[in-house]
Each structure stands twice: as C-alpha cells, then as structure tokens.
Amino acid sequence: MSRRNTPSRIKSNRNYTVIDVSETLGVHPKTVRNWIRVGLPVVDSKRPLLINGADLKVHFKQKRSAIRFNVAKHEMSCFRCQGAMKPNIESVQFIEQPAGMALMKGVCNECGCRMNKYVSWRDVHEIWLELKGKLPIAQKHIILRDQNLSNYPFSGVSSDEK
Template identity: 80%
Template sequence: MTRRNSANRIKRNRNYTVIDISETLGVHPKTVRNWIRVGLPVVDKKRPLLINGADLKVHFKHKRKAIMFDCDEHEMCCFRCKQPMKPSIESVLFIAKPAGMAHMKGVCEECGCRMNKYVSWRNVNDIWLELKGKLPIAEKHIILRGQNLLNCPFGGVFSDEK
C-alpha cells in the first residue's frame, strides 16, 4: 500500500539534502532521487544536491493535484475506472459527521468498486434527488434532537409513495 508523504513535515525556508528529505519523510533516498529525475527542482547541480523546502512543497501539491478527479456533486471518484462515476442508487448511504458534513458511501455502477466522498449535509437532499432517488414523505419532516441522525430516506423507499 502506498503512503502519502506529508508536506507539513517540510519547512518552507530550509534547504534539504536527499538524505535529509528521506529521513524526514521516511522514504528511501532513491525515491527522492526519482522525484528529482521527474521534475523536482534542485538548487544547483553540485553535490550534495540541495532541494529548497518551498519547491518540495509545490512538488507534493502538483503530485496530489494530478491524481484527483473533478467530480460533480452527485458523482464520486472510482479508482478502478479512473474517472468520476455515479454510484448505484441502491448502494448510496449518507452518514452524518460533525460540522455539517456527511460521509457519502456507494458502489460504482460500472465496476462495483466501493467509493467514498465527503459532502455538505445541506446538499444531501439535492444529491439524492439528482441520483433519481425518491424521498419518503413522512421522513423528510422529522427533526431529531439529541439523537443520531437516521440514514433515512437513504436506506429504502416506502411502497406507498407515488
């Protein structure tokens, strides 16, 4: 399993050698040399190679941006299909999280791979309707105080609804 390197460990105003970066991030020195080979700028070509901390942070930012997808609100990133995909409506589940967030879980319609996304709780209704889900009439007016939020209307659809 790959490990994401935290740019927070790197100081912006400091110059690092290859060994310093490898010890700070916990990677092999050959990994740092591979980053240099693919575009991480060095201060000069003299040995020891010095890398500016600000350049290293920018390099991590570009690497992270390259693997992210631009998804619509009702789509999630499928890493097997390598593109934004809609989840199957039967598998969509919203779990309430603190600070007005919701954890959206689902399964890709194409490949069946599990997908996750965090969305704003106030957008859950719009996302659900965009996915062509039906809201149970009685459940959308219930206000629960001091209890965990129910995952309804996302667990099923009532048969008496038109």
C-alpha cells in the same frame, strides 16, 4: 498502507539534501532520488544535491492535484474507472459524521467498485435529488376510531379517542 507526504513538514526558506528530505518525511533516500528523476527540481547538479523547500512543496501539491478527480456534488471518484462516476442509486448510503459531515457510500454503475466520499450534511438532500432518488414518503397514520383493536385488551373504545 502508504502514507501521504505532507508539505507542512517542509520549511519553504530552507535547502535540503536528499538525506534531510528522507529523514523529514520518513521515506527512503532512493524515493527522494526517484522524485528528482521524475521532475523534482534541484538547486544545481553538484553533489550533495540540494533541494529548495519551496520547490519541494510545489512538487507535492502538483503530485496531489494530478491524482485528484474533479467531481460534481452528486458524483464520486471511481479508481477502477479512473474518473468521476455516478453511483448506483440503490447502493447510495449517507452516514452521519461529526462536524456536519456525511460519508456518502455507493457502488459504481460501470464497474461495480465501491466508492466513498465525504460531503456536507446540508448538501445531502440536493445530492439525493440530483441522483434522481425518490424521497421516502411518510405513511399516513392509521386512524382506527370506533374500532376495536386486536391487541387492545379492553372491549370498548374510550371516550377520549372519539
């Protein structure tokens, strides 16, 4: 399982060498050189390569925003379809989490891939209605006045039930 490199470990006002970045983030130096090849700016081309901490933070934020999908409240990110998709209404589940959050689980309508998303617990009702889900209707209580119940051991009905 891959680990997300957090920019909070990097100091903005410091310059890092490739080895310093690899030790700070816990990645291999070749990974840092690959980031430089892809577009991480360096201070100059002289050895040792120096990387500005602020540039490294910006690079991580750009990488993170490139893989995120802009989804509406009622949509979820499907990684197989590579976009925001509505889940199948029969598969949607809301699991309560601490701090007023809910885990929304569902299956993609297009490819059948499982999807997860954390939502605010107060938005669950709005999301459910947006997905055109039918709210469960409470069944009316069965009123059995003046009738003998089959599992009731006494033959008569007490006076307080009338």
